[in-house]
Amino acid sequence: MTLLEFAISNLRRRAARSGLTMSAIALGIAAVVALTSIAWGFEASWQKANDARGTDLIVTRVASENTMPTPFREERVRQVLAAMPHVHEVVGLLSEMLTVSEDAPPVFVFGWVYGSYLWDHLKLQQGHWPREPMEDGVVIGSIAAETLHKKVGDFIEIEGKRFAVIGLFESSAVVENGALIMTLDQAQLITDKPGKVNVLNIKLDTTASEAEVQAIKERVKRELPGYVAITSGELVRKNAVVRISKAMSNATILIAGLVGALVVFNTMLMSINERTKEIGILLALGWQRATVMKLVFSEAVVLSLLGGAAGILVGIGIAWGLEHVELMRGKIDPVFSVPFCFAVLGLSVLLGICGGIYPALKAARMQPSAALRYE
Amino acid sequence: MTRMLVLAGLMLVACQVDAAGLNGAEAAEKMRQARLSDGFEARMDVLVTLPDGAHPAPLKLSVIGQMTRERQRVLVRGIAPASVKDRYIVAERVTGGSVRAWRYDAKLKPQAVSPMEGIFGSSLAVWDFFTPWWGWHKQEMLGAGKVRGHDCDKIRSQADQPADKVQYVESCIDSKTGVAFETRQYDARHVLQRESSVVALIRKESGGQAAKKSRVKDGSGKVSAIDVYAGDEEYQVTAETFAVLDRLSADQ
Known part of the structure; x- marks a missing residue:
């Protein structure tokens, strides 16, 4: 019998306790997996939306940290930006989270400049795109259509104004699939923000180098005080919701780590105490102290490895379930990757090792004579 | 003895300050300053619960305001439901501190209404948007308070005009941020007229x-x-925003 088989057989001898310990580790790891994947997914989804549109730089107000940056009058800023080298197109975007149905949670309503490049990446499934800047129509993302139970030809009331659903689209970004899009002119009209946008999207020509992009950023800082030009990734990382969700995910990792290590510690310590005599016999039979330590560590690592694996599966299940809850549909897009799963499994094993250190040392330090007399 | 009384009086006055070390008048001025704006717009959902527990259809309102030292005016527009859609209440604060308000829509000519009247059947009144009590002369700090976990300073504002419906207002404020966590309006008989909390x-x-x-x-x-x-x-308040109010003022 190998040491690993011996360790597994020890765990199986106390099946109920081993099961409970693994469950506790699994729950902690599941919370880590679900929250981290959602936090990363939230960030990735917004970045994907910006990247898919083909935006190279985003100009916004310096202090903007909310989900959608504070609106500003775009005309002067747009003119300054349009005159900069390599700037191919500057288009405004206005967005708000609005309740458009009493039976459904609020959805993002975007206003995009009619005919601009922002529309190019969307795939029209049914209907048509707006045909003029002031058309009283919205195109609806596939998830929003399901959530709001709307199809092409239906009507939606947004901020007291009736809009026809003129098209249904699919995007590679889940935040856009959960949104309604109308022309910027209409969005400004219904939100009473004439001439205002949340952000200006800049599309550069293909010849712009990294250094030239950096030069544009510097020029915006100099020529447009109060505004900043950043990449979509920088904008998303500044976002308060992204920062809060990441902080929550980090806090969960910390708490789950502590709880997991304590659970393993407690289980292994109890197991060592109960098996004092057995360990004494092993030592008396000539087992090295290092072998006893390896045995205890093996048991702790097997426990945490199995708990971690189960936790990853449960975490993926929780995130998947949340993604399909009506309130969250179209707003979260959990991100899982093989390296992430291995990292979480590594964390789990680390918990096992941390929790097993003291019990392993205690077992290895036993005097066989004292252990054999232990009642 | 007289000197001791004066000293005690001074000590009492010294205690009548908020956490930022301001007395009542200074704290009220801070609150007024925090409300100054060349133009703001807020859209809000208002869910009304009647005394019998019933809920009328939720309101969706847009409130546009301009609160400068020279001019203070507010325009409320009903967005939803259909019964209030595109119905307006416009109000301004006039010299002397009183507030006057009118209601109108596309068909209805402006009609004077009480600024204390609930907006579209809610318990929210346009009078509250002007927070006129911060302009009253008598402001008295009442000590420290706590509302929903927020530390704040209690202040009582006494109306300048004895005939006004609201005779005094007790608030719990954070003068640094300009937030009034709780506000209670009382009439001359100490009956609570309206209370609001953040x-x-x-x-x-x-x-x-x-x-x-x-x-x-x-x-x-x-x-x-x-x-x-x-x-x-x-x-951006334009000439159009308060055009109705300007016409009404010109008529009077």
Whole structure:
């Protein structure tokens, strides 16, 4: 019998306790997996939306940290930006989270400049795109259509104004699939923000180098005080919701780590105490102290490895379930990757090792004579 | 003895300050300053609960305001439901501090209404938007308070005009951020006319804080839960925005 088989057989001898310990580790790891994947997914989804549109730089107000940056009058800023080298197109975007149905949670309503490049990446499934800047129509993302139970030809009331659903689209970004899009002119009209946008999207020509992009950023800082030009990734990382969700995910990792290590510690310590005599016999039979330590560590690592694996599966299940809850549909897009799963499994094993250190040392330090007399 | 009384009196006055070391008048001035704006817009959901527990259809309102030292005016527009859609209440604060208000829509000519009247059947009144009590002369600090976990300073504002319906207002404020966590309006017989409290805050672009969610209860027991879901701190007030008010002022 190998040491690993011996360790597994020890765990199986106390099946109920081993099961409970693994469950506790699994729950902690599941919370880590679900929250981290959602936090990363939230960030990735917004970045994907910006990247898919083909935006190279985003100009916004310096202090903007909310989900959608504070609106500003775009005309002067747009003119300054349009005159900069390599700037191919500057288009405004206005967005708000609005309740458009009493039976459904609020959805993002975007206003995009009619005919601009922002529309190019969307795939029209049914209907048509707006045909003029002031058309009283919205195109609806596939998830929003399901959530709001709307199809092409239906009507939606947004901020007291009736809009026809003129098209249904699919995007590679889940935040856009959960949104309604109308022309910027209409969005400004219904939100009473004439001439205002949340952000200006800049599309550069293909010849712009990294250094030239950096030069544009510097020029915006100099020529447009109060505004900043950043990449979509920088904008998303500044976002308060992204920062809060990441902080929550980090806090969960910390708490789950502590709880997991304590659970393993407690289980292994109890197991060592109960098996004092057995360990004494092993030592008396000539087992090295290092072998006893390896045995205890093996048991702790097997426990945490199995708990971690189960936790990853449960975490993926929780995130998947949340993604399909009506309130969250179209707003979260959990991100899982093989390296992430291995990292979480590594964390789990680390918990096992941390929790097993003291019990392993205690077992290895036993005097066989004292252990054999232990009642 | 007289000297001791004067000293005791001075000590008492010294105690009548808020956490920032301000006396009543200074704290009230801070609150007034925090409300100054060349233009703002806030859109809000208002869920009304009647004294019998019934809920009328939720209101969706847009409030545009201009609060400068020279001019203070507010325009409320009904967005939903259909019964209030595109109905307006416009109000201004006139010299002397009183507030006057009118109601109108596309068909209805402006009709004078009480600024204390609930907006579209809610317990929210346009009078409250002007917070006129911060301009009253008598302001008295009452000590420290706590509302929903927020430390604040209690202040009593006494009306200048003895005939006014609201005779004094007790608030619990944070003069640094300009937030009144709780406000209670009383008449001359100490009967509570309306009380409001802040449930959740939002950080403004300017760095200050404002109420995101609040609750207003009137004397009849009607409660309005207000949720500001969108807004613009730098709303561009145009000649058109308060054109009706300008016409009414010119007529008078």
